[in-house]
Amino acid sequence: MYTIKSLKKLALLGAIEKPVKISSSEFMYHISASSKTAARILKQLEEDGYIGRQLVTGGQMVQLSDAGVELLKKEYADYQQIFCREHADPELYGHVITGLGEGQYYIAKEGYMSQFRDKLGFKPFPGTLNVRLMDQSAHMRDSMDIFQPLVIQGFNDGERTFGGVKCYPIDVDGIKGAAIIPDRTHYPADLLEIIAPVKLREMLHISDGDEVKIVVKNPQRCK
Incomplete structure (x- = not known):
């Protein structure tokens, strides 16, 4: 009690x-x-x-x-789930950083790509945008957990096994995309990895250090 x-x-x-x-x-x-x-x-x-x-x-x-x-x-997430229908989609802010360069390799795998096309409705650009969230947004990132993610199943390509991925639909400065969180991840909690149907750096004219706004799309919000 x-x-x-x-x-x-x-x-x-x-x-x-x-x-x-x-x-x-x-x-x-x-x-x-x-x-x-x-x-x-x-x-x-x-x-x-x-x-x-x-x-x-x-x-x-x-x-x-x-x-x-x-x-x-967890208690906070429960209350958000109760009241989220009446609130706007969460907004996160962060700065663009250079990633480890692994995104292109993984996303290009057909076992992932086919599921991205089916479940997200777009074919991702073969690469990811990495964003270091600001302090407040890093704390707010947990609010994503109250939304039901789109689950990308793991698979085996005959040579190695690839783990599953959770996807959360988002907008990045107005461009449709998805935040991806691998089941097996070594990334810190304040790092967000994003895929989109276009190369976001070129489309948004952004580079390392630039600030971006990420809107997490809440499917439960009242229309």
Whole structure:
């Protein structure tokens, strides 16, 4: 009952970015509970792995763990799914960067290309646009998880196995495309890889460092 509420209050106090000092007698007012209950909840959150906690004079230093942050993100996604029909499509902003050069090789594989044509409605240019998301957009990227992705199945071409890919329809500065997230990926969370029916760098006259606007198309939004 108190887990989500307590994590939310700690996050609002700044405990995602850095440890915050708080005593049980202070925390009780944030969760409308007794001091004894507040102390028990903080101890339980630590035992469950949702926070890190260090006892200090006058209280404790508390910070949400990765597991605690993920739990809040899931709660956030649930609320977005409830209310997203009334909201505009999420907008992400980032800067163009040079990728690893692997996109052309993978996208050109017929096992992927045929599925892209069938499920996205276009034949992708054999290459990807890589965008490093700005801080706020990097946090917002998780909002994509509330949308049902178009799933590209993995396959074997007789020589090696290629993993599956999730696709999210997007617009990049007004041009139709898709963000692709491989099931097996080593990319950081703030990097977005984009395919489109055209070479986006040429069509949009953009190069490394230029800012682009990415609109994630929400199929559940009210028309």
